[in-house]
Amino acid sequence: MKKGLLESVFWAMSNVLVIAYAAIPMLWILSLSLKRGSDLNDQYFFPQTISLEHYRNVFSDTQFSSAILNSIGIASIATLFSVFLGMFAAYAIVRLEFPGRRLMLAGILTTAMFPPIAIIGPLFDMWRITGLYDTWLGLILPYMTFTLPLAIWILAAFFREIPWDLDKAARIDGATTLQSFIRVMVPLAAPGVFTAAILVFIFAWNDFLFAISLTSTDNARTVPAAIAFFTGSSRFELPIGSIAAASVVVTVPVMIVVLIFQQRIVAGLTSGAIKG
Amino acid sequence: MLRGNERRKQRRDEQYQAWLLCAPAVLVLILVTAYPILYAIWLSFFRYDLRFPDQRIFVGLDNYLSILTSEVWWQAMSNTLILTISSVALELILAFPLALIMYHTIFWRHAVRAATLLPYVITTVVAAFAWKFAFDPTTGFINALLGMEQAWLTQRWSSFLVIILTEIWKTTPFMALMLLAGLTLVPNELIQAARVDGANAWQRFIKITVPMMKPAILVAVLFRTLDAFRIFDTVFVLTSGAQDTETVSMIGYNTLIVSLNLGLGSAVSVLIFISIVVISVLFVKGFNITLSKRESGDQK
Numbered sequence: 001m002k003k004g005l006l007e008s009v010f011w012a013m014s015n016v017l018v019i020a021y022a023a024i025p026m027l028w029i030l031s032l033s034l035k036r037g038s039d040l041n042d043q044y045f046f047p048q049t050i051s052l053e054h055y056r057n058v059f060s061d062t063q064f065s066s067a068i069l070n071s072i073g074i075a076s077i078a079t080l081f082s083v084f085l086g087m088f089a090a091y092a093i094v095r096l097e098f099p100g101r102r103l104m105l106a107g108i109l110t111t112a113m114f115p116p117i118a119i120i121g122p123l124f125d126m127w128r129i130t131g132l133y134d135t136w137l138g139l140i141l142p143y144m145t146f147t148l149p150l151a152i153w154i155l156a157a158f159f160r161e162i163p164w165d166l167d168k169a170a171r172i173d174g175a176t177t178l179q180s181f182i183r184v185m186v187p188l189a190a191p192g193v194f195t196a197a198i199l200v201f202i203f204a205w206n207d208f209l210f211a212i213s214l215t216s217t218d219n220a221r222t223v224p225a226a227i228a229f230f231t232g233s234s235r236f237e238l239p240i241g242s243i244a245a246a247s248v249v250v251t252v253p254v255m256i257v258v259l260i261f262q263q264r265i266v267a268g269l270t271s272g273a274i275k276g
Numbered sequence: 277m278l279r280g281n282e283r284r285k286q287r288r289d290e291q292y293q294a295w296l297l298c299a300p301a302v303l304v305l306i307l308v309t310a311y312p313i314l315y316a317i318w319l320s321f322f323r324y325d326l327r328f329p330d331q332r333i334f335v336g337l338d339n340y341l342s343i344l345t346s347e348v349w350w351q352a353m354s355n356t357l358i359l360t361i362s363s364v365a366l367e368l369i370l371a372f373p374l375a376l377i378m379y380h381t382i383f384w385r386h387a388v389r390a391a392t393l394l395p396y397v398i399t400t401v402v403a404a405f406a407w408k409f410a411f412d413p414t415t416g417f418i419n420a421l422l423g424m425e426q427a428w429l430t431q432r433w434s435s436f437l438v439i440i441l442t443e444i445w446k447t448t449p450f451m452a453l454m455l456l457a458g459l460t461l462v463p464n465e466l467i468q469a470a471r472v473d474g475a476n477a478w479q480r481f482i483k484i485t486v487p488m489m490k491p492a493i494l495v496a497v498l499f500r501t502l503d504a505f506r507i508f509d510t511v512f513v514l515t516s517g518a519q520d521t522e523t524v525s526m527i528g529y530n531t532l533i534v535s536l537n538l539g540l541g542s543a544v545s546v547l548i549f550i551s552i553v554v555i556s557v558l559f560v561k562g563f564n565i566t567l568s569k570r571e572s573g574d575q576k
Contacts, residue, residue, distance in 0.1 A: 011382075015388050021445075022392060025406040026406070043416065089298045098291040114309055117545060117548055118546070121528075126315070145305060206397075208399075213533045227402070250399055251398055263386075270453055
């Protein structure tokens with residue numbers, strides 16, 4: 001029993017360590033964003049006087065507000081399409097026998113490992129010619145494509161756990177494949193769909209390479225790209241306060257999602273590995 | 277006879293429906309990944325500069341020759357390999373204790389898991405700025421904490437240190453979650469039996485836990501290696517490639533998007549693509565992770 005107490009103390013301390021590990025850089029950027037402009041170089045970890053001036057600056061900047069709108073719109077639409085297409089494909093892969101099924105799976109795995117940098121140039125050229133450069137659609141297309149493998153993978157893993165007898169029963173009762181899919185499977189699959197949507201959204205929200213390569217103006221530039229191109233009073237001076245405040249603004253929604261849905265996110269991320 | 281026909285018809289219907297359901301996904305994958313990569317291969321044989329788009333001429337393998345004989349490329353390749361190998365190796369070492377902590381935690385399970393997820397889901401650009409400012413000699417707290425006067429991002433090796441630290445901080449949680457998934461598959465009775473037989477904690481870990489977790493470890497390391505090899509955001513924010521920290525992805529970006537040299541840049545892209553394929557093949561052959569095994573495991 002004495003050993004039990006010692007052990008709990010040990011694990012409790014490791015927990016504190018883990019939480020500190022995750023929180024310190026985040027607290028640091030938060031405290032930078034709350035420091036007064038004149039205190040930015042005081043080298044203290046916590047702000048001595050709290051000020052919201054950087055947040056006021058960031059939100060009065062039209063570039064940043066349009067970047068937020070772009071980020072929300074582009075990430076949401078890409079998520080919607082990716083999960084929708086992924087749902088159909090995952091259902092076919094799990095549920096139906098067809099020639100080409102293995103090829104489909106191989107294709108998905110290959111795309112999952114695909115380096116985005118390899119297609120940046122051709123996309124840039126194609127988008128320039130078709131007029132998709134610097135538009136929402138120009139980012140939505142690569143985001144939904146690059147997240148499709150992840151969506152299909154997670155959805156297939158969840159679909160496999162669904163009691164198929166219900167589907168069979170529905171079909172015996174005369175439902176077509178499509179009907180049984182919509183009436184029976186979709187409600188059962190909702191948790192998996194939700195998990196896939198969260199992870200796809202986070203990918204699209206965080207992307208940087210596509211965002212800086214395929215946009216040039218407020219028209220479609222998303223928040224990560226906008227932050228990296230913030231300009232200060234002089235060309236060589238980074239606007240630290242504004243960057244910190246903008247960083248906090250993009251991080252808060254993601255943090256809330258993680259805190260509420262952490263179990264689903266863990267299940268989604270490990271759905272492939274657990275059965276490896 | 278009739279039944280046979282009907283069954284065959286049903287089967288054909290099923291196939292048709294399956295293809296119909298897969299079609300949109302396949303179409304998008306072809307349009308946005310397969311076609312562009314073929315287009316990149318095609319462009320890599322041309323001198324094609326977007327500033328002079330009319331002067332597009334076929335040059336054969338010249339682009340590849342000039343890349344493979346340039347010092348800049350090999351410097352970037354060795355930088356990328358240094359970053360990849362050191363960050364993945366250190367992550368694996370750190371991820372084990374982290375996974376064990378997550379596994380054994382009873383009281384604060386949710387808080388610990390949510391905290392662990394945070395670095396992983398946070399925008400890479402934001403994480404890189406947080407560390408950049410932390411190490412900054414005028415703004416940061418690291419120098420004050422360590423009592424040093426170091427301008428970290430002005431020298432090559434200290435820049436590498438900051439880049440690797442940022443990578444590790446951000447992606448160790450992913451590795452740990454993958455290991456945790458493997459850890460939950462180790463049967464507790466086996467551990468208890470070994471305990472009864474007198475094996476100590478370290479022996480139990482090395483002789484039972486690690487071998488049982490091997491598939492999860494390999495998948496995690498493969499995913500992270502491929503991911504680390506493409507490193508771009510972190511280096512872009514921290515050094516922009518200064519102090520000889522340029523990576524292959526940065527060379528690609530600079531050639532394609534900054535210099536608008538699509539021919540040469542496409543050759544860089546194709547070389548990166550080939551490197552990724554080589555790494556995957558080495559892993560799959562070297563460690564025997566077979567895709568069919570994965571699939572049959574999945575279907576259970």
